[in-house]
Amino acid sequence: MAERTARATADNNVQDVISAIDNYTCGPIRALAQDPPQNSMDARRDGQTVHVAYQVLLRRNENGDQLRIMTIADRGTTGLDGPILTADDLAEREQDQGQLVIQSGENWAAWEAMRYTKSGEDSLGSRGQGKYAYLYHSLHHPPGASTGLPKHAGRVVILYDTLLPNGEYRLGVRYHNPSSKVVEPPFLGDEARRIIATSYDDDHFSIPLNLKPLSEPGTRVIIPFLSKEAVEAVESGELAHWLQVEWWRPIQKEELEITVTGSDGLTRTIGVPDFWQSQPWNTHNTRSRTHEQIKLPSHNQDDPRIIKRVVLFHDSGLASEDIEGPAQINGVQLLRGGQWIVTLEMSEFSDWIPKEHRGGFRGFVEFDRRLDRALREIENPAHDGYNRRKGIYQEIVQEIRNAVKEFAIQRGWHDSEDVAPDPRFDTLVQEFARLFVAPESGRHTPSPAEWRCQVNAAYPDPAIAHANWGDAIRLDSTCYRRPSADGEPITFEAALIRPDGSEASAFARRSQNMRSRSDEESTAGVNFGELQVNHPGRPDSPFTESGRYSIKVTCTNRGEAVTTGKCSFYVACDPPEPAINPVTIQLRAFNPEDGSKVIPQDGELRWEATIRNRGQTSVEGVLAIALDEHLLLRDAAELDRIAVGDQPQILTRDGSARIHQGAPRDGALPLDWDSSVRSQQTGPEHLTEIVLPLADGRYAVQASLEQTGETLATARALIWVGTPPDEDQAGDIPFVVTQVEEPLAPRWRLEHPGQPGDPHTLLWSAANPVYNVVRNARRPSRGMSRPPQEEYLGEIIAEALIDWAVQELRHSADEGRIRLVSARILASSPELGEQFEDRVERLIAKEAENDPLGYGQAQRDMAALMVEVARLTRGR
Helix, strand or coil: CCCEEEECCCCCHHHHHHHHHHHCCCCHHHHHHHHHHHHHHCCCCCCEEEEEEEEEEEEECCCCCEEEEEEEEECCECCCCCCCCCCCHHHHHHHHCCCCCEEEEHHHHHHHHCCEEEEECHHHHHHHHHHHHHCCCCCECCCCCCCCHHHCCEEEEEEEECCCCCCCCEEEEECCCCEEEEEEEEHHHHHHHHHHHEEECCCEEEECCCCCCCCCCCCEEEEEECCCCHHHHHHHCHHHHHHHHHHHHHHHHEEEEEEECCCCCCEEEECHEEEEEEEHHCCCCCEEEEEEEEECCCCCCCCCCCCEEEEEEECCCCCCCCCCCCCCCEEEEEEECCEEEEEHHHHHHCCCHHHHHHHEEEEEECCCCCHHHHHHEECCCCCCCCCCCCCCCHHHHHHHHHHHHHHHHHHCCCCCCCCCHHHHHHHHHHHHHHHHCCCCCCCCCCCCCCEEEEEECCCCCCEEEEEECCCEEEEEEEEEECCCCCCCEEEEEEEECCCCCCCEECCCCCCEECCECCCCCCEEEEEEEEEEEECCCCCHHHHHHHHEEEEEEEEECCEEEEEEEEEEEEECCCCCCCCCHHCCCCCECCCCCCCCECCEEEEEEEEEEEEEEECCEEEEEEEEEEEEEEEEEEEEEEEEECCCCCCCCEEEEEEEEEECCCCCCCCCCCCCHHHHHCCCCCCCCCCCCCCCECCCEEEEEEEEEECCCCCEEEEEEEEEECCCHHHHCCCCCCEEEECCCCCCCCEEEEECCCCCCCEEEEEEECCCCCHHHHHCCCCCCCCCCCCCHHHHHHHHHHHHHHHHHHHHHHCCEEEEHHHHHHHHHHHCCCHHHHHHHHHHHHHHHHHHHHCCCHHHHHHHEEEEEHHHHHHHHHHC
């Protein structure tokens, strides 16, 4: 008999199990209904129907005490095949690859490992968490333990046996007592069968099994010490409810069969809800409506995004069948790969479906397999929800809302005419758009030289832009100029910017002459020395409070300020978490004559792309900019890494093109153009002026940054060539405002446009209880410059503008919108602009943490600053 040990796994205690399953939105019984069939479907063999059987059995231990166990067995699967990897094997692989990667077909290793990445799939960092669904329901205290112990002082255990298609039999054991262990090596062959047929005994557990060994390829998980909650869920039918909610669609397609057998021996077969049994989407049914092959607004040939079908159904004789908790059947289910993930609740559609019709409303959505994969990337670790801030999710919800609205109109529940926007509020949108969204007007004259300033700080911890009171920060700065200009004098002046936006002198002024690094570029650099971070209690300290500080360095050449650079750090407080999109692009395309997006025929188009790296790894990529099939630039893009919380590393590239309606005079850049030869080549095929043959119409200038075949970020900017058909075509209003009178509707909601370039729709509820308090007020309150109802809507518009600005950042790492808002605030109020910059970084971090509450608070903080800027501007 092989000598066995219990090796530690990546997770470490019972509390991990409890915390993970308690965080499931619908609770631990849904987890028990969700994860076992999901594991079985993932191991489906040769297109066979997968059979999953839950069974509760009564056993007695050696003391005669009753013990309930649950078995969850499957067939029609491959079983837990693949090599048996030891702890040393896993550790060596993790060390070699930097993370634990499980290869395809290594199902035994995947079952026994935790927190791994599966080869060829997304790096979730939470794989293996599904095993907690089994472990959770075996939670118990050891014999003789005090009954008053907390849950996390208990222990959990599962056994798992598998029969492989080649006849190999395996039995494994995993327990937390309280630390996590896997018995190694597993039991094999006859020894495994003997234990299954009798009992499992070791130094910790004595578990009577008395089971028949598996006779068909598949896997069985055994949950001893079954929780009272799980027993009651089997007896009451709650487990069967969750199994039907979760898996009715694969059951209907005969891909899956599920049974539940209680301790009384009665077996239930999980079926399809009555209203879906006839598949109304395939028949003419007056109670249903189906929409198929819906392309999302972001759909394109390279990245197809198609909703396979939206099916809506109503039966006035139906009542809600949901049990306590979030919506399950009553609403619109989102199914990924046939599996239920989340349901859009009826409140989502309260604008169109009256209360009396909501109980009988049902719906579901299926997706094209490529959109399924994209959704998987924004799914939470518990597989019971999506990151709702992601653009792709919002597009899907908007298409579903459109379908529900059409369904409601068809059934006579809703008038097809929308409520007309209040013109008073339209004026508000115009004002906010002018303040925060409209590009800066006026003639843009390109500088004969390209200047850039880089500020480098050395923090106590080089990886984090943070300092405590008494620490010191070392600072140096470099000024760059293209083309080169040897000997040009540069003066460096550094200012400390406090959290409230005020400035103080940080270092004495320093000067240095430029020296040429090459024919293309000159540099000048200075070392400022140390900045002592003294407590505000010291009379000579320029620091006033804890918070985000910046050091802005201004470079002056012959009396003219030519460029500025900045670093930021956090004093006596934590910096934001790293951004979800560490590399972003901001792209501007405009008419240099007036700053607008309208380019006349024979006029000049200028473009400017700014790449920002907020990551802790450097970037060595290629930046490409194109308009339709015309490549405007392809050039190397290299940016250093930053310390967490510091200012991003920035790289800017710009250029221009001439628009000509006829045939090009000299031709646009060929697709194999490399801008690095621009200054070296002279012939007609490498002209410095680009001429684009474009007819009147709307166009998109697009930028992408790639590194080793991976697209890190994309951005686009819309322009109009020629005379736009009306003012709105080239306007800067991001959305139109429409009010609804539904009390249960959210305070506001931003709907996606039908076509790229069209404005969004901002829906706000005039029946909201807060608005009802202020709607009848006539005079401004103290400190307000508008009537309260306009102040209320001003806050909504500001919050919606932030959401509109962040959408592109979230979707494709396009920073253009949020950077535009930030720049306009900085121009209107430098002090408030510094605070806004800090809140932008915190908003992006909250997005990274998938923290909706924190994100909402950061959004409201930013909106409050925007409203304050609007008040200041209005008072001028």
